[in-house]
Amino acid sequence: MGGRAPEPTKTASVPVPLTAVVLLLFVSAALRFRGVFLDPTFWGEDGTFFFRQSIEDGPSAILWPVYGTHLLLPRLVAFLVSFLPTFWAPLSYAVAAGVLSSLSLSLFSQAGYRWLVADDRVRVLICWLFSLVPGSYECFLALTPGTYLVFCGVLLLLLDRDAEGRWRMGLGRAVLISFLWFSLGQSLVLAPLVAYLFWLTRNRNYLLLLATLSGSVLWNLGADNDEYRPDPLPSPARLVAIYFENLAVRLGFVPLVPQRWHALVLKMDSPSFLMVSAALIGSYSWAAFKARRRDSEGLRVLVLAVLCVMATFPLTALARRYGVALFSRTEMALGGRHALVPAVIALLLMWQLLARPGWKGARRVAATGLLAWSTFCILYEPLSLPPGAPVAPSWQWPQQAATIDAALRARRAGTLQEPVVLSRINCRPALPPGVWKIRRLTIAPREKATPAGRTGRASEICLPRA
Numbered sequence: 001m002g003g004r005a006p007e008p009t010k011t012a013s014v015p016v017p018l019t020a021v022v023l024l025l026f027v028s029a030a031l032r033f034r035g036v037f038l039d040p041t042f043w044g045e046d047g048t049f050f051f052r053q054s055i056e057d058g059p060s061a062i063l064w065p066v067y068g069t070h071l072l073l074p075r076l077v078a079f080l081v082s083f084l085p086t087f088w089a090p091l092s093y094a095v096a097a098g099v100l101s102s103l104s105l106s107l108f109s110q111a112g113y114r115w116l117v118a119d120d121r122v123r124v125l126i127c128w129l130f131s132l133v134p135g136s137y138e139c140f141l142a143l144t145p146g147t148y149l150v151f152c153g154v155l156l157l158l159l160d161r162d163a164e165g166r167w168r169m170g171l172g173r174a175v176l177i178s179f180l181w182f183s184l185g186q187s188l189v190l191a192p193l194v195a196y197l198f199w200l201t202r203n204r205n206y207l208l209l210l211a212t213l214s215g216s217v218l219w220n221l222g223a224d225n226d227e228y229r230p231d232p233l234p235s236p237a238r239l240v241a242i243y244f245e246n247l248a249v250r251l252g253f254v255p256l257v258p259q260r261w262h263a264l265v266l267k268m269d270s271p272s273f274l275m276v277s278a279a280l281i282g283s284y285s286w287a288a289f290k291a292r293r294r295d296s297e298g299l300r301v302l303v304l305a306v307l308c309v310m311a312t313f314p315l316t317a318l319a320r321r322y323g324v325a326l327f328s329r330t331e332m333a334l335g336g337r338h339a340l341v342p343a344v345i346a347l348l349l350m351w352q353l354l355a356r357p358g359w360k361g362a363r364r365v366a367a368t369g370l371l372a373w374s375t376f377c378i379l380y381e382p383l384s385l386p387p388g389a390p391v392a393p394s395w396q397w398p399q400q401a402a403t404i405d406a407a408l409r410a411r412r413a414g415t416l417q418e419p420v421v422l423s424r425i426n427c428r429p430a431l432p433p434g435v436w437k438i439r440r441l442t443i444a445p446r447e448k449a450t451p452a453g454r455t456g457r458a459s460e461i462c463l464p465r466a
Contacts, residue, residue, distance in 0.1 A: 013209035015120040021109040024124075025102035025131045026434040029140045032383060036141045041397075043142030047427040049077035050143060051089055052441050055404065058082075060293070064146065068319070069185035069227025070216075073100070073150065074143035086408075087401035090426070103140065104153025105130040108348075112160035112168060115298055116352040126351050133347065134381040145337045146182030151184050151345050158193060159305060164297070167201055167308050174205035179211035189311040193304050200297065230321045238324065239314040245329040246313040248277035251306070253348055254334065256280070256373075259380040266329055273329070284349070291353055302352075306345055313338075335381055343378050350374045362444035397426040407443040419444040 030037055042051055045066060053061035062075040082094045107113075109124045117123050130152070131140065139145040154177055160168045181187050190215055198206035253265045253276075268276070290298040316338075317323030326333050333339075338346075354371040400422055410416035420443040 008336060016109055018103075018106055021124055021127055022099070022102040023125060025106055026098050028131060029098055029102070030129060032139055032252070034139065036094050037091065039093060042090050042093060042425065042427045043144060044427060044429060045144035046074075046078075046093050046142055047090075047425050050074055050093070051425070054078045054082045055408070056442060056444075065220070065223035065225075066102065067228050068223045068286070069220055070223060071147060071183050073180065073183035074147065077143060085401070087398060089401070090397070093143055094141040097143045098141045101141070101146050101149040102131070104156075105151045105344075107153055107156040107160075108179050108197060110160075110399055112162065113156070114159050115165065115295065115347065116159070116302075117355055118357055119355070122351070122355050126347060129347055129375060129379070130344050131341055132383055133343035133381050134335050134379070135337045137381070138337050139340055141330070147183055148337055148340045151181060151186060152341060153185065154180050154184065155190070155305060155309065158190065158197065159301070161277075161298070165295070167197055167203070167301075169197070169201070169203050169209075171205055171206045171208075174208045175184055177209055178319045181209075181213050181216035182219065184216075186312045186315060187213060189308045189315055191308075193301070193308045196301070196304055200301075216414065225319060228320055230317070230324060232323050234314075234317050239317060242317050242327045243314045243322070244277075245317060245332070246327055246342070247307075247310045248273070249329065249332060250311070250334070251346050251349065252277055252280035252284070254343075254380070255346050255378050262380075283285050284353075287353055288349075291356065301412045307347070309341060309345055312341065332373035339381075346378050347375065361419055400425065404441075404443065411443060414446065416443070416445045 022092075041047075049064075049066045050061075053064055057064070059079060062072070062079055063070075064075075077093070079094045081089055081096070091227065105127050106128070107118070109127050111120070113123060114120070115124060135145075135148065139148050157173060157177055158167075158169075162168055191210065194206050194209045194213065197203070198210070249265060254262070257265055265273075288299060288303075292302075313323075313327045317327055325331050326338070352369060354367045354374075356367070359367055403420065403421060407416060409422035422441045425441060
């Protein structure tokens, strides 16, 4: 049951090499966020969890959760970087995160996505636009929030088709996605999409994905999340409202309404919001059906993928105390890391609908104008935001790194007699005093070492004291 192949179109026949697109996105991000490379510093959780625990606990830190969620891929990066001189750790984290982010978004440039956007050159442009979406300043060059971009990469891997319209899922790809499940707590929402693709194709590799996804979910359920879970849990009605409101606002209103009017959308009375949302979603559904009437299977998979991805908002509301307030319409935060995946989805939807070959005259002009407007509205955050002042002055880091290296050498040699303590590490962003609890980075002698990361609770080394 491979489905009908997308109609052949007269487009660029040879896609741009993946390596070239990865390099384009990485260089673009490096130029936008020059301060990350000119003054390398850890992103908050990258320093307070990955770096600190890799120093204090060594290889065992790979298995520790962060805020009740396991992040295996960033942990492995931190482990590998621990073999380098400590001075290079912040820069290495940023480079690794940038490569992973660039690779995840660059997948869309490949031929397997011609069924969505036929022109190979246009897809390269879309990849670059993906890298500019809201939240990219926070996620692109940081390991912890960078998992949102890896999630986008997994979604794209699931949407890949060959020239005959068959969904691609070989064993190698299934193993790769299975590994990535263990770094993406939100990947649970993709289970219906994976199950549907198995039903369509009867490809047993999708069963492997479901089995490993179940293992990832069980592993995360075993982590200590009580400190971060809301109490009481939101009701089913509240979760349904969060789902619909985020679907309507982020995929319906945001692509059409400029940022200065977002507040008006969020303050609309419920009947007006419901009517306008229904009109927007209905109009888009009609347009999508009309555009893909010859590829109904692709349309169904795309719609299911979008519906699954937007379930991350009620899922987050179940797992995080801040979720209900942050994702409810009256107080909805439309920027930052939580805006990244919906913005990528919104761009993909608008471009696959409006960047269609064959349109001429007034229709082409109208489609181009609407596409330019929606892209402008989706990319509403400034393209370059300063990362914020670090907690500790940057000139302190070389001496801190030398102190850490010396303490680690002494510990390996068995000559470290007293614990070496660093209370503040050069780290961004600098949150207000008292936001996070503070625990110092401690390099203890071997016999006195006590793993600090097993509970998965925050142990902050880079924020001011309350």
